[in-house]
Amino acid sequence: MKIAFVSGLYPPAIIGGAEIVLQTLAEGVRDRGHEVLVLTTKEGGDIERDRVNGVSVIRVPIKNIYWHGSKAPRKLWKKMIWHAMDSVNLRMSSIARDILKEERPDAMNVHVIEGWSAGVLAVGKSLGIPTVQVLHSANFMCPNSNMCRNERNCETQCISCKVLRVAHRSISNNADAVVGVSQFVLDRHLSAGFFARAKRRVAIHNVRNLNFADIGPLPKDASAERKFVFGFIGGISPVKGVGVLIDEFQSLGETNAELWIAGRGQPQYEAELKSRCSTSRIRFLGYQKQADFFPHVDALIVPSLCQDTLPTVIPEAFGFGLPVIGARRGGIPEMIKDGCNGRLFEPENQGELRTIMTRFLQGEEDLDGMRCAVKESASDYSNIGGWVDKYVRLNADLIASRGE
Known part of the structure; x- marks a missing residue:
């Protein structure tokens, strides 16, 4: 089984826990004897092929006004433009399509959509690749990922989130399965009408690589x-x-x-x-x-x-x-x-x-x-083997049921 993991950042580029979780998962799947490929973004230049701890990584220069993996401070107006371009980034979707057509994975797992945009789910669907979306945050609903404004939680999407996420609900229907790293984040999306066509909906808590x-x-x-x-x-x-x-x-x-x-x-x-x-x-x-x-x-x-x-x-x-x-x-x-x-x-x-x-x-x-x-x-939260097996079984089930 060959699995392509798609995420905006991948180590050594790290801005949060999702990158570490993905690295642990990718290496765990590889250790199970499966072929693993990671598609991620980089700042400028050409497409690079890399190996990180034995995992094949393809780094694509981001097609936006800046690379979000940089820790440089950004003005609010630049952030707004960045998120608007990232909402449905057709240029990134086109690059993803070319790579996936060449690599021909059996399944695709999307983690953090920032950098690729939600459009990568539609790419997987169009190529007939069973696709899993893993929800690490509320990013599908809110560009800030936390649905929180002025120290108050947003019960529903605010106007700016509705504008910047206007296409995400319908695009989410391209996922064959959706995983929430908590039951809360999964239920929040499902109750808002996201991933309505996903055949599998499951919560899998993250684990940490600590003994x-x-x-x-x-x-x-x-x-x-x-x-x-x-x-x-x-x-x-x-x-x-x-x-x-x-x-x-x-x-x-x-x-x-x-x-x-x-x-x-x-x-x-x-x-x-x-x-x-x-x-x-x-x-x-x-x-x-x-x-x-x-x-x-x-x-x-x-x-x-x-x-x-x-x-x-x-x-x-x-x-x-x-x-x-x-x-x-x-x-x-x-x-x-x-x-x-x-x-x-x-x-x-x-x-x-x-x-x-x-x-x-x-x-x-x-x-x-x-x-x-x-x-x-x-x-x-330390049983990495059992955690990896849950993702392996989910992907294997989707591949086996393809076309049903």
């Missing part, structure tokens, strides 16, 4: 004077709820606890958050490696305001034996079993997170029991 069994929690200082540490790690932005977290922590008053915030954000926003802190018990650590951060934290907090599809920081924390306090947003409740491996809260309910933190500090939560449950949860 959780070997990591385990490092020994913590057992001193009675040791402070209880709540932690946050990730991008520092308004939609990630860091401001809510700071306010709720400070409302605890005097307590034997600290809040450690690891990650980076826009300098102006970071300065604003720091100015709101009235206690030295809140520490901004900047970028931290997980192995340097998690062993010194007692509980992770994921206070997202936006509908996060499936934050990988949660299973990563599970791998270090940490219970997680997470917002009832997106796919977060699919990973956190309330009262078992962590706690869930509604970020818009002022005081709810503070109450949970207080219970942790006063010993009203069974932290030892949670840590035992966390180990079981971690194993669910």
Whole structure:
């Protein structure tokens, strides 16, 4: 079986978790003895054929006003033009058609459509290639991918999203199967009328290439004077709820606890958050490696305001034996079993997170029991072989049923 994976970026070009997930999947499928090809984009020049960890990669110069893999800041008007051109990019579709006709894969799996545009699904359909769309975000519905504006979740598409995604609902019908990396993101698209003709609709949680069994929690200082540490790690932005977290922590008053915030954000926003802190018990650590951060934290907090599809920081924390306090947003409740491996809260309910933190500090939560449950949860997200097999079976089933 030969599978072509299509995505806007592929390592070493990385701007998010989707690129890492795709690399893990492509290499896993290859290790199962199947032929793998990755179609991705690059900045300018000619089409390049590359090999990354033994996987064949074709990098196509993007036909747009800039390459989205660059981290250079862009003005709003340039972003708007870029997304308008990316909505249905016929030039990229033409290149994809030529490559797929030459390579003749048995199936095509599309991951992140940015750079190729949704039109690549129609290309697969026209060539008779069984096609799977994997949803890592709400990108089919929203160019910003998160359906969130001014720190508020959009229940439906706003006007700009409707304009820039006017063709995506009908184009989505070219997919033979659709996979959501969370049940939430899959249901959101299906309920909005996307992928109505997909024969297979399934949620497959992402896994991480970490050996959780070997990591385990490092020994913590057992001193009675040791402070209880709540932690946050990730991008520092308004939609990630860091401001809510700071306010709720400070409302605890005097307590034997600290809040450690690891990650980076826009300098102006970071300065604003720091100015709101009235206690030295809140520490901004900047970028931290997980192995340097998690062993010194007692509980992770994921206070997202936006509908996060499936934050990988949660299973990563599970791998270090940490219970997680997470917002009832997106796919977060699919990973956190309330009262078992962590706690869930509604970020818009002022005081709810503070109450949970207080219970942790006063010993009203069974932290030892949670840590035992966390180990079981971690194993669910470390079974890369089982995860790869789900995608292999899905593609094999589509190929076998072609023409039915």
